[in-house]
Amino acid sequence: MLFNSIEFLLFLPTVFFLYWFVFKNQLRAQNVLLLVASYIFYGWWDWRFLSLIIASTFLDYFIAIQLGKTSISKKRKLLLGISLVGNLGMLGFFKYYNFFVASWIEAWSSVGITMEASTLNIILPVGISFYTFQTLSYTIDVYRKEMKPTKSFIDFAAFVTFFPQLVAGPIERASHLLPQFYKNRTFEYQNAVDGVKLIIWGMFKKVVVADNCAFFVNKIFESPETYSSGELFVGMVFFAFQIYGDFSGYSDIAIGLSKLFGFDLMVNFKFPYFSRDIAEFWRRWHISLSTWFRDYIYIPLGGSKGSQWFQIRNVMIIFLVSGFWHGANWTYVVWGLFHALMFLPLLLFNINRSHLITKSYGWLDFAKIGVTFLVVCIGWVFFRADSITDAFQYLAHMLELKNLGLTLFYKTNANLMIFGLSVLAVGILSMQELVWVIKKRELPKISAFGALLLVLLIFFMGSFKNQMDFIYFQF
Structure with a gap:
């Protein structure tokens, strides 16, 4: 459902009325309403892909519960690995399967070897890159013991599917948005x-x-x-x-x-x-994504610590991954590489935070x-x-x-x-x-x-x- 559509003009007032007038001061009912409304909002595009977002929700909810029950390092790493493989596996298949198959065939063709491989008529689920990163932030934060797992599946599912930002962000951190589903909300005119x-x-x-x-x-x-x-x-x-x-x-x-x-x-x-400069641009553009990459990829890789070559490696990785996140096309990879090359002189002269x-x-x-x-x-x-x-x-x-x-x-x-x-x-x-x-x-x-x-x-x-x-x- 598009924000600039007739359907949404009917959908929003209906949800708003039920939320503030029918279920006023009923936190549980309001969260259930938001969850149902979000499923309708997302399913309006193609109801079949609700299965993916529901599967991702169940996976990370139960992984986090298990992380909260154990302090054994190996088991915690295994649980986090299951979350990463499950979420990134779904994202990779729907978004990048045909890209990798086509790139593989083209690579062999460039050296004169003809190969055949089947591609699939895969439809990219709208917003999958956004809600995947949002759920991953939850399991990673629970794994790091930066937040406790929620016991309420309804609250967590509403957080994952919250319709205003479901399909194109901002990519919210669980530590910021999820606690807001626990608190009673009152209507404020201003x-x-x-x-x-x-x-x-x-x-x-x-x-x-x-x-x-x-x-x-x-x-x-x-x-x-x-x-x-x-x-x-x-x-x-x-x-x-x-x-x-x-x-x-x-x-x-x-x-x-x-x-x-x-x-x-x-x-x-x-x-x-x-x-x-480019460094400042990335502190101002798509902040929810750039900070996600910083906190969950760049810093774990070592960030700006270590030798200069180590820093250059991390910068290249983060920009290339950022480019690839945007789409299954080499143009996005080159776009990411271009920004990396524009950023590196600032890093080398230590003026990237000027x-x-x-x-x-x-x-x-x-x-x-x-x-x-x-x-x-x-x-x-x-x-x-x-x-x-x-x-x-x-x-x-x-x-x-x-x-x-x-x-x-x-x-x-x-x-x-x-x-x-x-x-x-x-x-x-x-x-x-x-x-x-x-x-x-x-x-x-x-x-x-x-x-x-x-x-x-x-x-x-x-x-x-x-x-x-x-x-x-x-x-």
Whole structure:
């Protein structure tokens, strides 16, 4: 079920009414309602894949219970291994089976050996990468004795399937979200108002910014050789805004929806396009994933301790794994490698933590922001392209600089109107972030600003008829 769909517009008020009016002050009933609602929300896409999320839930619930009963090191390691193999096995099969088979055949073909192997018509379960990591954080934390296993299966299952963030994050830690299912929740008017504001802002990012940028991005990336260097450059930048508006918009909606039900989710984005280097970008982009990799892979590998070559190895591993997590395509691996190569000079010169705190921005900072944004945009070409060859061809055509025209954007009056509104939307988005960065506070609560968001949302309500999936649903 999509947030920007008619079905969800009926689903949300129904769950909200039952939650606060029928089951008010009934914690157990509220958690059961959230669990049932989450299964309906997820099963609306394809009910058959509910079996996977239920299997993962049962597995980690009982593994954690057994971890809580024993202090024998070998047994604890075995139990953790079962959780890792079970969860990552399901993820690997559904997400990477065909990729590995195809890569194996291509590898042998490159040396003149023809091989045959069967691939399967496997449908990737939506959100499997997100809920898999969420459940793993629970068993790993219990294994580390950083939290105690929960005795309530309902509470744990509701935590795993919590519908606002189920299919595209933020990837919540059990230590943060699970305890919130134990506590009685009361309706707070201001919290609900803040939630609605976040939902509107997230929908604006998705419907007005991301979906309109996608209108041009899809055309340009389908046949980049037919467009000018100027159009390719704009297409690259528009994809940067598309993926940010799409993904951060989803996170805003998820956080806002959670507030409506009395829950608090972690912030997933902190204005990443105002980063002054790649290290800062990754502290601001998809924070729930980057911190997950840091805590459960990077630090266990040794982190930044040890020799410089040891540190380089860990950085390469973490970025390559991050790239591979995003999808079963070599383009994502190259995207991860690209970011690793951009990060390594900062590590080698020990300046990767130079921009942890900002008191004010000067002209040099804005120059760094511009360079970093350009570097990130180049990386996005590999992320968006269908193949590595396509990505390099796109960049090659763009850098030819033979024609800087923007014919695509004013071919028709309709396209010009959409283009103008897209630029306006991106401008508003950038202004909001720029004010936050400079003044360290949110945009002033000006009624005209809120009214403009609503007007643009209403104008683009056609998206409810032709809903565009959120990009990160495919991961």
